[in-house]
Amino acid sequence: MKIVVCVKRVPSTDSRIKIAADGTSLDTSSIEWILSPYDEFALETALRIKDAATDTEVVVLCLGPSDATKELRTCLALGADRAIHLEDDGASRHDAQVTSGLLAEAIAAEAPELVLCGKLAADSDQGQVGLLLSYRLGFPCVTEARELTAADGKVTAKRAAGGGTSEIWELPLPALVTITKGEHEPRYASLKGIMAAKKKPIDASDVSAPAETLRVTLMELPAERQAGRIVGEGAEAVGELVRLLREEAKVI
């Protein structure tokens, strides 16, 4: 089976976020980049399928700037077989329509049985690309699967359905599944994996994106947190605290 895993490079969660001078993008000068965590889960899911059935080929696909090779190389070190890098330094500005269009084209050329995406990218937090992709490819789709197994020409996805219950879905192939955090922590790349990754192919090509239909007009940082305040001590303070929580903070 051939699995394509779509992966994106995002700012690490402990990067200090600064807005660039243009006001509509991030100042990337001091950002550490990582693989989006949900994409890590998606890759881990693919690798587990590969662990169980060794004739599986795992291809990682990334639309991103030319220096996203570090993240792709990491995917290869973790166990992916090869990588496709659609190089586009403007990738972070694309809306989900444009992104899914470019990815769909590359996926169609690969004709995989299974496409996996993270449930959302940790930077834009939109969760649109997987869904749009399934529509463009005409693949059935289950979102936010916590577990996924493949056997006998179909995949079985388990997802949380509210109130602690789980749903089990069976999808015929080809299919697309978006992945959320499940039971399995992503593995570490091993020494052997890192060595092997040096020799695995990254197929890089420039892409030119069509014009966006949507664009970010302004980015804002959250307001500075105000200093804490002590309203009193012991039981006497409760009344005032409740009043403030209700009237000022409006949380109860």
Next chain:
Amino acid sequence: MSDSFVKPLFLGDLRSDQLFPYPRLSGEDAELLGMVREQISRFCEENVDAGAIDQAHRVPAEVLDGLAALGLFGLVVPEEYGGLDLNNTQYTKIGEELARHDGAVPILSGGHSTIGIKALLRFGTDEQKSRYLPRLATGELKACFALSEPGAGSDAQALKATARRDPDGDGWILDGEKLWITNGGFADLFTVFARTPDAPREDGRPSITCFLVEKGMGVEPQKEEDKLGIRGSSTVPLLFEGVRVPDGNVVGEVGQGFGIAMAVLNAGRTGLASNCLGASRVLIEEMARYTSERQQFGRPIGSFELIQEKLGRNAQLVYALESMVYLTTGMVDAGMADSALEAALCKIMGTETLWAVVNDAVQCAGGNGFTTDYPYERMLRDARVNMIFEGTNEILRIMVAKAGLRVLGDALKAGGDGDLEKRVRGLEAPDVPAVPGPLQVDAVALAMGTTTLAQTAATALQTHGRDIGERQLTLAALSDQALALFGQAAVLSRATSAFEELGEEAAAAEIVLAQGACRRLARRARDAQSSLRDNDHELLLRAAAFVSDHEGMPETRR
């Protein structure tokens, strides 16, 4: 580029061409480093608990196995033997990363990669390498470096462990004792230095040979030392009683072992410096957080100038340290053959900077800093040993100054009569390195400081002649000047590259740090130099004589 940058400073030569541009990893090298560092960082984040390691006095086996699987023991092993083959800069940055998470783990890693396997890597035969390196790379075998003995610490050449020719075979029989051997408690392969009197050297110096001794040949590790800090790191005495070592396990030539030991140690000191850098950076982050949250007098303590002084000063020092370390590793990667002085200065700067940072971090945290509820006291304990091992800072200061004076001595022999006199009067300042406007004052100070060092060195030789080796206060003052100059040079190199690549605005913070660091270092150099002019040293030595004579404080009126 194969020459030392620091040595010519003693001649008044400032080799600016070696400084620019500030070295940077190539895209591919940066990518590999990023990958390895990310894995190790995530692993440590999730699995390494520095407090628990400190209390348990050991690094748990699962952590060691996990790190081994990530390649920690193969960082510098060539690819053909199954390692990652990291260059000096990449390896050093991994040490920095490890030190962010714990004090013992980077020492364990360095005990293996910086010193444990280095003699084999640099001086071993292909056969020896294929025999051991593949298993060393995976961590199946762990290594250590056994030089020190009860009677041979700073004076390592005084070691007494002895290997005699085996009368019944083609090998050696090793007897003796080693002390304070990092990783010794669990190591499988021991790089051991021992006297070989059966094979005397022609020059009459002690014949010392380097051996690769397998645990199974009969090494007996003794009880773990109970230490002030890095308590999770294994430090043990080793006993060798009639241990048979085959000829095939001699590294390099018989009788050349001491040179091997020094070559390994001299090249490795940037590793220790980068550990200090990693710990310093974490502490500065902690200090920033703590001082912005802790309120006294109705304001965060970070709003008081005497706290800001600590944040600012340490940031300047850490910037300088980082610049020195990665200038050195970059020069080594570019082919500099002899980095002994640069690495020694990095080690001195790193260990003393960390000590200052951790001391200030404890101070900023007040009473909390003194309790085990916070990491500061552990980090303070862990930091202390750095000034002691891999060459004490005293020994390194002497080494740097003597090496510089040797270069001066050679130049004087070549320069003929009157050369010393000319140098004592003062040479013309070297060309001022080309740096951006905001750094020009500091570049001038670097050029002038170089002339001052040359003049001070020449004056020291003229004043003390052959006796200079005993004038350690003078030697240390020369070393401190060299350290300051190397620091200023590294800072200017790095900040200039930042300025040119990022532009004035984006590099603004860096320029502020650079200016502050340069001025602080220049002041150190001036202090060191003025200590020679004034009679400080005489007063010091007389006070010391009182203490020795009275076995304590001299009689004074109370």
